[in-house]
Amino acid sequence: xxxxxxxxxxxxxxxxxxxxxxxxxxxxxxxxxxxxxxxxxxxxxxxxxxxxxxxxxxxxxxxxxxxxxxxxxxxxxxxxxxxxxxxxxxxxxxxxxxxxxxxxxxxxxxxxxxxxxxxxxxxxxxxxxxxxxxxxxxxxxxxxxxxxxxxxxxxxxxxxxxxxxxxxxxxxxxxxxxxxxxxxxxxxxxxxxxxxxxxxxxxxxxxxxxxxxxxxxxxxxxxxxxxxxxxxxxxxxxxxxxxxxxxxxxxxxxxxxxxxxxxxxxxxxxxxxxxxxxxxxxxxxxxxxxxxxxxxxxxxxxxxxxxxxxxxxxxxxxxxxxxxxxxxxxxxxxxxxxxxxxxxxxxxxxxxxxxxxxxxxxxxxxxxxxxxxxxxxxxxxxxxxxxxxxxxxxxxxxxxxxxxxxxxxxxxxxxxxxxxxxxxxxxxxxxxxxxxxxxxxxxxxxxxxxxxxxxxxxxxxxxxxxxxxxxxxxxxxxxxxxxxxxxxxxxxxxxxxxxxxxxxxxxxxxxxxxxxxxxxxxxxxxxxxxxxxxxxxxxxxxxxxxxxxxxxxxxxxxxxxxxxxxxxxxxxxxxxxxxxxxxxxxxxxxxxxxxxxxxxxxxxxxxxxx
Ligand code: M6R
Numbered sequence: 001x002x003x004x005x006x007x008x009x010x011x012x013x014x015x016x017x018x019x020x021x022x023x024x025x026x027x028x029x030x031x032x033x034x035x036x037x038x039x040x041x042x043x044x045x046x047x048x049x050x051x052x053x054x055x056x057x058x059x060x061x062x063x064x065x066x067x068x069x070x071x072x073x074x075x076x077x078x079x080x081x082x083x084x085x086x087x088x089x090x091x092x093x094x095x096x097x098x099x100x101x102x103x104x105x106x107x108x109x110x111x112x113x114x115x116x117x118x119x120x121x122x123x124x125x126x127x128x129x130x131x132x133x134x135x136x137x138x139x140x141x142x143x144x145x146x147x148x149x150x151x152x153x154x155x156x157x158x159x160x161x162x163x164x165x166x167x168x169x170x171x172x173x174x175x176x177x178x179x180x181x182x183x184x185x186x187x188x189x190x191x192x193x194x195x196x197x198x199x200x201x202x203x204x205x206x207x208x209x210x211x212x213x214x215x216x217x218x219x220x221x222x223x224x225x226x227x228x229x230x231x232x233x234x235x236x237x238x239x240x241x242x243x244x245x246x247x248x249x250x251x252x253x254x255x256x257x258x259x260x261x262x263x264x265x266x267x268x269x270x271x272x273x274x275x276x277x278x279x280x281x282x283x284x285x286x287x288x289x290x291x292x293x294x295x296x297x298x299x300x301x302x303x304x305x306x307x308x309x310x311x312x313x314x315x316x317x318x319x320x321x322x323x324x325x326x327x328x329x330x331x332x333x334x335x336x337x338x339x340x341x342x343x344x345x346x347x348x349x350x351x352x353x354x355x356x357x358x359x360x361x362x363x364x365x366x367x368x369x370x371x372x373x374x375x376x377x378x379x380x381x382x383x384x385x386x387x388x389x390x391x392x393x394x395x396x397x398x399x400x401x402x403x404x405x406x407x408x409x410x411x412x413x414x415x416x417x418x419x420x421x422x423x424x425x426x427x428x429x430x431x432x433x434x435x436x437x438x439x440x441x442x443x444x445x446x447x448x449x450x451x452x453x454x455x456x457x458x459x460x461x462x463x464x465x466x467x468x469x470x471x472x473x474x475x476x477x478x479x480x481x482x483x484x485x486x487x488x489x490x491x492x493x494x495x496x497x498x499x500x501x502x503x504x505x506x507x508x509x510x511x512x513x514x515x516x517x518x519x520x521x522x523x524x525x526x527x528x529x530x531x532x533x534x535x536x537x538x539x540x541x542x543x544x545x546x547x548x549x550x551x552x553x554x555x556x557x558x559x560x561x562x563x564x565x566x567x568x569x570x571x572x573x574x575x576x577x578x579x580x581x582x583x584x585x586x587x588x589x590x591x592x593x594x595x596x597x598x599x600x601x602x603x604x605x606x607x608x609x610x
Pocket of ligand 1: 301302303304305347348349350351352353356399400401402489603604605606607
């Protein structure tokens with residue numbers, strides 16, 4: 001999705017805007033633009049391409065002004081052209097707007113504005129906002145004119161607005177698209193997310209839907225669309241700015257893969273006390289209620305949806321609670337059967353995925369309790385759910401989710417222990433074993449990361465293959481899906497994930513000597529032996545067999561071309577260890593093919609439109 005940033009300061013803001021935009025590039029990279037105000041005049045530079053490419057042509061750092069807005073675009077309305085790049089201005093070049101979101105009634109508004117004599121320059125929905133504010137500016141200030149304009153707009157927006165005749169004011173507004181306000185010393189900021197401004201401030205206010213903020217370098221006021229001023233809480237962010245940098249790694253994706261032992265240790269920290277799981281007060285769901293629930297529905301998208309499938313396995317197998325996993329985008333458009341004993345869980349790294357937000361809102365209409373598992377403090381999803389458990393992965397910048405996924409699995413595992421204990425579906429010894437199992441995971445993950453020569457070899461040998469299949473069973477079927485998704489996302493190689501036994505019902509037709517087939521087959525009492533049979537089936541058809549299995553394995557070793565070992569752990573935890581080699585495989589294949597895995601084509605980190 002698009003990223004926006006804005007700064008008003010007592011000094012030149014060009015570097016801060018530039019750095020802010022470069023931290024936001026994971027959100028949009030079709031085109032970029034900036035607008036500064038100086039002596040009540042705009043200077044606007046924009047162009048098609050990534051920030052660095054456009055910067056080479058226009059030199060953003062040459063621009064100056066103590067107030068400015070910037071934008072990186074992920075196109076929705078209008079092609080990828082310089083004209084459609086933000087900022088967009090009104091007819092008199094006095095109002096400049098950057099926008100993330102979709103204005104749903106833009107064609108009606110545009111026709112009306114054209115009838116009134118406005119001239120449009122781009123094909124975007126955003127330009128309507130600049131002209132609509134222009135219509136309302138006569139005799140009023142920029143915040144009043146913005147408020148009047150927004151009252152006519154339907155759809156989602158995060159906006160940064162400048163008015164050349166009030167050059168000390170930066171106006172921002174939000175509805176269903178993320179936007180924060182950052183509070184600095186003699187300067188204030190707006191941004192799509194926290195990491196983009198974390199080098200300058202860790203004090204932020206999360207704007208809520210239908211709120212307008214008016215910032216000068218020393219003042220900040222927030223209003224509702226009714227014009228009433230609001231008091232808002234200032235949050236102090238605990239992430240440090242270093243966490244949002246590459247720290248010597250070639251890409252964020254690689255850095256984030258290697259951060260997983262630490263991220264999981266942080267996610268467990270202080271949540272295990274003796275034989276108990278203790279979540280912080282935001283969890284908020286009471287024991288009496290947790291005893292009564294008779295069903296769980298989990299909503300999520302993409303990688304978070306894969307985490308949900310692992311969660312379903314854990315919750316049914318151990319806590320014995322019937323659990324269903326729904327694509328958030330589908331859930332919102334059907335009429336789910338929910339009653340007061342159903343708990344709805346939303347899983348989201350960003351907490352800003354539009355479909356997941358909508359699914360949660362849909363669930364709330366039924367009066368059920370909701371819980372979110374989320375990585376970003378204060379994000380929209382956390383604010384609309386009854387309870388929250390934070391994953392503590394730290395900022396995840398790479399578009400392909402890695403450490404967010406494994407920390408989601410860790411949280412689902414802790415939640416399963418808690419529910420199993422409350423509902424007495426496991427005895428104390430079983431709980432103790434589960435706790436011991438997860439406590440070992442950070443070190444075990446480190447050992448997976450310390451030895452991955454075989455992955456590098458596979459990446460070297462197979463990066464030119466056009467297809468691949470990932471197969472797993474039980475708790476590792478979602479890991480097959482996740483491995484395939486990672487490969488597709490960053491290397492653009494077609495990949496399919498299947499339950500291993502399902503292969504013979506169709507995908508087996510694809511297998512030949514050019515097809516790498518990755519089996520996720522750690523030792524377990526349920527399916528290991530069956531997977532051996534599936535491996536034979538692939539072998540008989542000449543497929544290239546790559547297997548992830550448990551250290552010490554003797555049987556698969558004889559059948560596979562490549563073996564990647566993971567340490568011995570409980571079956572439910574094997575998914576956390578098994579996914580890491582798959583993340584590395586996808587990363588190294590993408591790197592060998594010369595793709596930037598941090599910014600895969602067509603993808604955005606958080607999908608904040610429907
Ligand atoms: O922020 P969320 O977890 O809600 O995002 C959901 C998906 O958009 C996300 O997992 C996506 O599939 C990633 N690109 C996966 O790597």
